[in-house]
Amino acid sequence: MRKCLLLSLMANHLDTFFAAMADPTRRAVIERLTDGPSSVSTLHAPHDMALPTFLRHLKVLEASGLVRSEKKGRVRVVHLEAAPMETAEAWLRQQRHMWKKRLDRLGALAERLERDRA
């Protein structure tokens, strides 16, 4: 029961995380933030879109937990939060691991058959 709750929470996180990453603008923001916090308008500058539109991308990132921000005076400073990325990476690694394990079992089986035939 406990585990089920945990899993569904994580599922929800994966939902918002992957959805957040599915947009090139948002991935570019993430890349940009890996070398340090930055203000909204600085982040906005290289992107050819209206500021309100861009702001909504930031909100999506923030809602997914990938990014946090606080306001100092009239400028809002945004910074990266690595934890959700680790969660997702772990999930992917897990899937690949399962997949590889199965292929190994399959390989072993093939080898056994080969040996038996000889």
Added chain:
Amino acid sequence: MRKCLLLSLMANHLDTFFAAMADPTRRAVIERLTDGPSSVSTLHAPHDMALPTFLRHLKVLEASGLVRSEKKGRVRVVHLEAAPMETAEAWLRQQRHMWKKRLDRLGALAERLERDRA
């Protein structure tokens, strides 16, 4: 120029990959497929939705390259394709790496300041 083309191709792959992963039904299918290929209706069984709806999820997965399928007689067999997952995992790892490197630089700087103050 060549690199730019490559990057934009990858960007496009990341788009479709992350979008594909943003849905719990589709992630469940991926998990299921890690332990072997399976037919459409077998994959469908545990999901409480109409078959045509489910089929579209499969199409999304196939379009993103995560999955391939071929038809044998009247049944279509679906199997996992690990490469796109590796690409995405690599991208995430890269971002985390950049982030960590920056934190290290920051740590070193702090340490230097500390030393100077002493």
Added chain:
DNA sequence: AGATTGGTTAGCCTAGTTGCTAACTGCCTT
């Protein structure tokens, strides 16, 4: 105080996604 800068809210539009049902094709079994 008034103008400027940085961000925010509200509202609109278009395109795409996710669910459904109904009807159809094409292979297999009897």
Added chain:
DNA sequence: AAGGCAGTTAGCAACTAGGCTAACCAATCT
């Protein structure tokens, strides 16, 4: 050949996503 099973196509409704403009705070600069 008839029936059923596996999948597919077409078309509809509800909702979300991503873009825009216009108008609006609130902090700073002159």
